[in-house]
């Protein structure tokens with residue numbers, strides 16, 4: 001691997017492949033696999049990651065917003081793309097780019113059917129989202145039959161799938177709640193199928209759902225995001241997966257700060273003893289939030305932990321390297337395979353999802369295969 005000389009986010013497509021194969025091994029061979037590549041494929045690079053997953057055989061893709069789906073089409077993704085949270089202002093673009101909307105209430109259903117009718121579509125594939133307890137997006141199960149009647153009156157659209165999303169699939173203390181969500185979803189799916197007179201696909205499980213409930217609720221398809229990128233929301237599951245992204249940087253400058261001085265904005269770090277510090281070209285504008293400052297977070301230099309001292313600046317941060325044998329120009333690891341994003345995120349009280357998706361587009365992406 002070439003020497004790191006600036007801040008880079010390395011994307012390991014070999015690790016992505018291993019994770020994909022591992023997750024597939026946890027479900028039946030004929031269950032479809034939907035790869036969630038929203039938010040730049042969880043902060044990596046949606047184009048390269050989606051193309052690799054398409055080559056590996058992913059059946060479906062999902063993004064949050066229409067623009068993300070358009071970018072995938074432009075990049076050469078030909079598999080179906082589900083848009084999880086489409087907004088009516090983008091419905092024409094959805095159809096023009098062969099994207100498939102999740103419809104979650106009567107307002108968007110009506111507006112989408114209207115646009116589809118204007119564009120003279122027949123049986124345009126849509127996905128019906130049920131709210132079974134997350135209380136974020138979705139129709140209620142109670143209205144499933146009436147909903148099916150409304151859809152039957154719109155020949156421009158046809159239901160490709162019905163789906164729902166678990167609120168706590170990673171938390172086995174909430175198993176009873178999860179099983180209740182599953183029951184509610186199954187009832188809604190049965191009612192829809194009966195009233196529609198045809199059988200849409202069903203899907204409910206995200207990564208932790210696959211890991212914890214594959215036997216109970218994998219249905220015809222599962223949806224995985226974080227697992228593809230190497231995290232299973234539990235240390236035990238993380239061990240079967242490989243982090244795909246590694247954030248690396250370099251030491252720009254070393255200071256020997258005498259006792260009594262301070263480091264960084266607002267003098268938040270006070271040197272009560274002489275301290276050796278390193279300044280790193282990475283700041284909150286790159287996605288390392290101020291929550292990692294003041295020793296909550298740390299970098300790894302020559303295998304040793306260097307705590308982030310003082311406030312994280314916009315373009316830089318400073319770490320304490322006292323006792324670490326390193327020089328200006330040396331590589332530093334922010335997160336990757338040894339110190340994982342899950343570990344660093346946990347140190348600041350957040351989760352891998354937030355840390356990896358926050359890495360800003362200013363950081364150079366480097367593909368490693």
Ligand SMILES: *Cc1c(COP(=O)(O)O)cnc(C)c1O
Nearest residue numbers: 036165206207223224225226227
């Ligand atoms: C983001 C998202 C997923 C992926 O969840 P992971 O925990 O990353 O596997 C699945 N389904 C929906 C509806 C989502 O919004």
